[in-house]
Amino acid sequence: MEKDEFFIKRIRELANLSYQRDIVTFSDFLNLNEQNIINDRKNQMPGVVMECFGGYEQAERQMVAFHPDALLFPWKYPIKCLKAEPLAAKFSEDLTHRDFLGAVLNLGIERAVIGDILVQKHTAWIFCHEKIVDYIIENLTRVRHTTMKLSMVDNPEHIPEPEFQEINGTCASVRLDALIGLAFQTSRNSMVPFIEGGQVFVNGKLITSNGYEPKDGDIISVRGKGRFRYEGVSRQTKKGRNSVKLLRYQ
Numbered sequence: 001m002e003k004d005e006f007f008i009k010r011i012r013e014l015a016n017l018s019y020q021r022d023i024v025t026f027s028d029f030l031n032l033n034e035q036n037i038i039n040d041r042k043n044q045m046p047g048v049v050m051e052c053f054g055g056y057e058q059a060e061r062q063m064v065a066f067h068p069d070a071l072l073f074p075w076k077y078p079i080k081c082l083k084a085e086p087l088a089a090k091f092s093e094d095l096t097h098r099d100f101l102g103a104v105l106n107l108g109i110e111r112a113v114i115g116d117i118l119v120q121k122h123t124a125w126i127f128c129h130e131k132i133v134d135y136i137i138e139n140l141t142r143v144r145h146t147t148m149k150l151s152m153v154d155n156p157e158h159i160p161e162p163e164f165q166e167i168n169g170t171c172a173s174v175r176l177d178a179l180i181g182l183a184f185q186t187s188r189n190s191m192v193p194f195i196e197g198g199q200v201f202v203n204g205k206l207i208t209s210n211g212y213e214p215k216d217g218d219i220i221s222v223r224g225k226g227r228f229r230y231e232g233v234s235r236q237t238k239k240g241r242n243s244v245k246l247l248r249y250q
Contacts, residue, residue: 004037011038011064015045018066024075027064028112028129029054032221033198036206038064054115055079055127056159060221061115078130079115081153084140085123092122092146100124103143104136120160122146125153164247167228171242174233176200176212179220183228183246191222199223 014025030038035052042050049069054062055077063077084100086092093099097119104114104126115127124143128136137150153159171178177195181188194200195210201221202214214220216232231245 007034008037008041011041012045014064015048015050015066018068019047022068022071024065024067024071026066026078028110029061029063029115029127031061032201032204032223033206035062035064035204036201039205053077053079055081056116056156058162058219059116059127060227061127063115079127080130080133081159082126082128082133082136083123083151083153083158084126084143084148087147087149089122093144095119095122095124095143095146097124099143100126103140107136107139109136118160118162120163125159163250164229165250167246167248168234169244169246170237171244172240174213174242174244175210176202176207176214176220177210179214179230179244179246180222180225182244183220183248184222184225194222194225 011027014027017023018025038050045066047069048066051065051067052062053065054060063079065075065077067075097117100117100119101114105111109132113129113132117127118125126136133152137152140150141148167183169182171182175188177188177191180191180194180200184191192210196208198206198208199222200207202212202218214230216230218230219227220230221227226249228246228248231247233242233244235243237243
C-alpha cells in the first residue's frame with residue numbers, strides 16, 4: 001500500500017505541474033497495475049488531459065502524458081525504439097524476451113525506463129526512454145553469448161506486427177477463468193488465484209471477477225503468463241458448448 005501511495009503522489013505531482021505551468025509532463029513506462037491505478041483516479045485530476053502510449057499500438061507498458069486542455073504547441077512522447085540483432089545471424093542462439101530484458105537490466109538500467117520488447121527470430125525491438133538511447137547503443141553489445149548490433153528505428157513501419165499463436169477450443173460459458181485456462185493450457189480452477197489476486201487485466205483494466213465475460217476483440221493480460229486476444233465464439237457444438245478462438249501473443 002505504501003508503494004502505491006508513493007506512486008499516486010508522484011502521478012499527482014506530474015498532473016499538477018502540467019496544469020500550473022501549461023506544459024506536457026510524462027511518467028515513466030507503467031505496468032498494467034500502475035495504469036489501472038491511474039485510470040481509477042483520473043477524475044481526481046481536473047484541468048489536464050491524460051493520454052497513454054507505449055511506442056506502438058496496443059503496447060502493454062505505456063507512458064502517461066498530462067497536458068492542458070487547450071494546448072497550443074505540438075508535442076511527442078520521449079519514446080524511442082532500438083533494433084537489436086545478431087552480428088552474425090547464423091551463429092545466434094535462440095534468444096527470448098527474458099534474454100533481451102535481462103541483458104538490458106544488467107547494464108544497470110531501471111525497468112521503469114524500458115517499455116515493451118518485441119522479439120522475432122533472434123532480433124528484438126526495444127522501446128525505451130529517449131534519455132538512455134545512447135547508453136544502450138554503446139553498451140548492449142552481447143545478449144547471452146551472441147554479439148549484437150543496435151540501430152535506431154525511425155520509421156514506425158519498420159516495427160513488426162505482433163506474432164500470434166492461434167488457439168481454438170470449447171468452453172461451457174465464455175467466462176474469464178475459462179478463457180484464461182484455455183489460453184495457457186491449464187485448468188480453469190488454477191487460474192482463479194490469478195484473477196482474485198489482481199493479476200488479470202482486460203484492455204488494461206483490472207478484473208477480479210471469475211465470471212466476467214469478455215467481448216470480442218478484448219485483450220486479456222495475465223501477469224507472469226502473457227496476454228491474448230479473444231476473437232469470439234465461432235459456433236455452438238452439438239453438446240451446447242461454445243467453440244472459441246484466441247490469439248496468444250508470442
